Amino acid sequence: MKVTLFVPCFVDMCYPGVGVSIVEILERLGHEVECPEEVACCGQPAFNSGYWDEARKVAIPVLERLKNAEVLVIASGSCGAMLKVFYPELFANTPHSDDAIALAEKTYEFADFLVTKLGNPDLGARFPARVTFHDGCHGLRELGKKKEPRQLLSQVRDLELIEMGEAETCCGFGGTFSAKFPMISTAMGEVKCASAIETGADYIISNDSSCLMHMQGLLSRQGEPIRTLHIAEVLNSRA
């Protein structure tokens, strides 16, 4: 199958290893991957801030470029929710409405794609560590994906998953929220990280780099040894 891969702006810039891992996994499974140069951001920051006209300015070129994809995979639950859930609302009653609905139907967050579309294949991954999983709110509640990433992790050799009490609690990132209300955001992050640390895990794994960026930012500042890692990098690990 020809997979069009959308690596969102901050993943592209700060976490390229996530995109590289996805490309390598999909190619190893025999799929052709394309990554359109022109596509950078889904428009979520403007959308979530209420600037829907400006969001459409970013989203229309994305829609135009991706609408002919056979299947679209996104390296983030949050951006995935933007395309899958919010594009149809953003473009409702506009000439782009049909395209937005059609694109939403063939859009998958990466972990969801591996399980739902590819049937959870054994990727031969080995990751000898104790990990805990963070459910990104968009992946969990907008896309409704709870078991899929865990099914993927259950196939990874030598990996021990220890669930944390606050697995489904928001990490406090929230995009522009983290800058508009930094102290609330930080407090939420502290609650989240404390729950992860309590498990004694070596890594916090998630399918959303934005949450991981927030948690890692706090953990690094506080000198905590626990590290964050995207699920694609775990699944691509052959150590």
Place this chain on the structure above:
Amino acid sequence: MNLNVLQFKTDSERLTHDLGHRDRIQSALNKYYVARDDKKARFQDWQAARQAAAETKWDAVNHLDKYLVEFAEKIEARGTKVHWASTAEQARQIILGIVKEKNARRIIKSKVMTGEEIHLNDALEKAGFSVVESDLGEYIVQLRHEAPYHFVFPAMHLSRGEISDLFEKELGTAQTDSAEELTMIARRVMRDQYLAADIGISGANFAVAETGMISITENEGNARLTCALPKVHIALMGIEKVLPRFEDLTLFLPMLGTAGAGQAVTCYNSMYAGPRQRGENDGPEEMHVILLDNKRTHLLADIEQRDALHCIRCGACLNVCPIYKNVGGHTYGTTYQGPIGSVITPHLRGIQEWKHLSSASTLCGACTEACPVKINLHHHLLHNRRNAVAQKPVWWEKIAFELTAILFNNPLIYRLAAWGGRFGQLFHPLIKGSLLDPARAWTKTRDLPDVAPQTFKEYWRARQK
């Protein structure tokens, strides 16, 4: 920055640093989660129950014209006087009118959030009447001269020690650490108040159109006494409280108990259908019901957010909200705190003045998931943000998003941004977290990730060659 925003930011900053507060709220709510999940499991199918409740409320809210009139006719037929109040001021005047006409001096109230909404106690006290809250939590916050912290658990922010101190100071009672003893102190005070009061004021959790009754849910029995002992009973309720049928309560009473307090049903659920009837030997001589609009019809006119009128004020959305748990109830500065308050307050009190509450959310959706009547709470926060911007954009935010649109739509500028980021981060440690740092809001408490030596796009381009 308007005063509401300033107050919200100042108070949230203070409370997010108060780790004692965080622990107290978290441990109170942890007990609630266990009890709630236990009671949810007793429903044959909780999700189906939510759907049924949402459909019933949809029917009620979309046919208020029919059900409110039916309710009023049925309850008036048994001698209750129904008043229609468009505004808070009208509602206050109606109540003051009744109180004055009866030459009342002492008023007792059971928990009534619409009373908080219209600042009823202030109005009554300014007119020279004494008002006592009979709900224990409400009584405690009344003694402290503060607003309820949570619209179901008004005093949940206080420890037993603080309540004991308060009672010692205000009532002269001995110190105690026992919840039972504290309750008994309040009960002794209350018993005299019920007997002395000329008027009892209550709210209503539901109004049944079919039978012309109001239904009140409580745990302390104080509402029963408030409604039954004084000569006059006044019930103040929002127009959205109406339910079509009596049998609807078979779903809504356990649902309210479960979602609100983790109880299968609360200790007392009472129906009030009118004043003392001929041949009856107890109950009030007069009963008044005040149906309050106070901009609820504005919300009704908004088709997108009309479902916010489904709310049964159970507080489930507050209890799961990570914002609420960290900033506490008083920080909101509203009658209705938490996600539902952030959704409806802009409609009730002005979107430009209260839009910050809709921004103070990560849109995590825990509230929507918890809501027993399926209000699309977190998406409505998003809709409020959109509506506020459409009405009056913030100029610099608009420019910023216009500029980012240019950045994201031009691969060359985007490439330059990666280079700019790598260059900038060389010098960032010099100013990190200081007042000169443009990313200070983030870097004050968190580290920023670096722009990678090779971005994904650079990797991909190199591979294509």
